[in-house]
Amino acid sequence: MAPFPKKITDDPYGAVILIRRLVMEQGVTYWRRYLLALVLMGVSAGATAGSAWVLGQVINQAYVDKNVRGIVIWSLVITVLFAIKGASTYGGTVILSKISNAILANNQRALFAKLMNESVGFFSERHSSEFLARLTAGAKSITDVLNSLINAVGRDLLLLISLAVVMVMQDPFMSMLGLLVTPPAMLVLRKLVKRIKGLAYTQFTGTADILETMQESLQGIRTVKAFTLEQTMRERIDASIAAVERNANKMARVSNRSNPLMEMLGGFAVAGGLLYGGYSVVALAATPGQFFSFLSAFLLATEPAKRLARLNIELNSNLVGARMLLEVVDSPASELSDDDKPSLKLSDARIELRDVSFAYRANEPVLNRMSFVAEPGKVTALVGPSGGGKSTVLALLLRFYEVTQGDILIDSQSISAVSRRSLRQQTAYVGQDVYLFRDTIRENIAFGKEGATEAEIIEAAKAACAHEFIMSFPLGYDTPVGEHGTQLSGGQRQRVAVARALLKNAPIILLDEATAALDSESEKQVQEAIEHLCQNRTTIVIAHRLHTIMHADAILVVEGGEIVERGRHEDLLRRGGRYASFFRLQHRETGPLTLTPISATA
Ligand SMILES: Nc1ncnc2c1ncn2[C@@H]1O[C@H](COP(=O)(O)OP(=O)(O)OP(=O)(O)O)[C@@H](O)[C@H]1O
Secondary structure: OOOOOOOHHHOOOOHHHHHHHHHHHHHHHHHHHHHHHHHHHHHHHHHHHHHHHHHHHHHHHHHHHOOHHHHHHHHHHHHHHHHHHHHHHHHHHHHHHHHHHHHHHHHHHHHHHHHHOOOHHHHHOOOHHHHHHHHHHHHHHHHHHHHHHHHHHHHHHHHHHHHHHHHHHHOHHHHHHHHHHHHHHHHHHHHHHHHHHHHHHHHHHHHHHHHHHHHHHHHOHHHHHHOOOHHHHHHHHHHHHHHHHHHHHHHHHHHHOHHHHHHHHHHHHHHHHHHHHHHHHHOOOOOHHHHHHHHHHHHHHHHHHHHHHOHHHHHHHHHHHHHHHHHHHHOOOOOOOOOOOOOOOOOOOOEEEEEEEEEEEOOEEEEEEEEEEEOOOOEEEEEOOOOOOHHHHHHHHOOOOOOOEEEEEEOOEEHHHOOHHHHHHOEEEEOOOOOOOOOEHHHHHHOOOOOOOHHHHHHHHHHOOOHHHHHHOOOHHHOEOOHHHOOOOHHHHHHHHHHHHHHHOOOEEEEEOOOOOOOHHHHHHHHHHHHHHHOOOEEEEEOOOOOOHHHOOEEEEEEOOEEEEEEOHHHHHHHOOHHHHHHHHHHHHHOOOOOOOOOOOO
């Protein structure tokens, strides 16, 4: 999917094609219900037109026939017609709303499903608020387009036709005169459509900007507060809000610019009708009933006529949102399901990187012909300066990205030849930023295994040294963790994440800096949890504070996308190279070394 097009003209979706597509792909599914709604709208239109006609009868009974009984009967008929109109309008509106809600939900599901088929790289290039706007406003726009169409046909056109029938029945000549106002009205409206499209687009992107600032300020609320950025953030969002407000006002002005003119044209038509109607009663012996009936039908017809005239404006402004959503849904998925590939079959879980090169962006290599083996059931540690490419190795192992060159093999199977799902199912990953979902602790652990039992969840929590702190909360496992787990401490979050990984019981463990930024007591507990997690599993661990490294079976020093040193702790120290200097650095910083070693982040 391309990012937001810079100009609306870049957009390949034409209005007619899009409307046809929405009708054929989305509306047609509900044709039976639409038909029922149309019938009800037709009944409502008939009742409205009927009441205009009956009005003429009442007037004639009063002024011409002087018949009280007739007046009473026709008045009763009008009451019945209004009741019919009320009931059918209600039925039609409810049916249409239900269809709209279903279409809205379908589109939101489709967009979300599409996003789930996008790669990690896809999201790192875009802001999530872009999708929020498309999911909400875009999906709503699609239903609005379809509603505008059905209302135009069902409500307005049917009503207009029924009223036209009454007008022609009462006075054919005058009805023709009414049509004279149509061409100038059309001319004015056509000019407005183009402006509206541009404004609707700006409105859409402006709303996305507001969402973006809002989301960033709230997610980074601690940074905002700590750096007293409240005013800065207020100013940033204020600029976006003011721009959207200005644009909305412009849109209101432009889209309603037709109104004064339409009213004037309507006024001319009504005045003409009065003049001619009055004249035909006085001079041509028409009945007052005819006159009143025609006039009321004419007045009733002005609203649907105005709405129909504005249909083009309405459609075009909503089509902008519809395109925004369909653009994402239509774009080729960056991570299509490859479940048809064979599953990864594990025996020992031996991982091998063979001459792996990788670049996020062309000509900016991050890994350069990297090769190493992570032996089965052993702990392999990646250490090295920040930005060296350690996290990238894990990202490639999980196939968040595909290698540019070389291959990654697990038990001699290239990971690119097996399904991503089978690869990820057999891998437990605990990342730098522990992500907890806004749910209870229980549910957050349970994400590790589908259908996990309570006993399994508690067992995992115990092994992750989390059970105790969980039980210290009044709600125990039902304690909500808050958005992103903010109601837990850093160490608690990490232990919940380790419990989740333990529950998954995967043969391969990937850990990225899991003990960073913890006090020594929490770190000890998290470390103990991790030791349980790694037992008898092939583990690749990125260590920044590196408290497990001393005992790691292999230590790889990654620098500039290459492995510059490898070996066990003692060997590397003896060699006196990069690792030894990191080690000494930490030694100086932390005082005499205890058994806990090394931070590799320079
Ligand atoms: N999504 C991305 N898009 C573009 N470049 C990226 C992306 N992620 C990482 N990089 C770049 O790739 C290089 C390696 O990053 P990586 O995260 O693998 O380093 P690291 O060794 O794990 O660092 P740290 O120890 O700080 O976590 C860095 O220069 C980084 O800027």
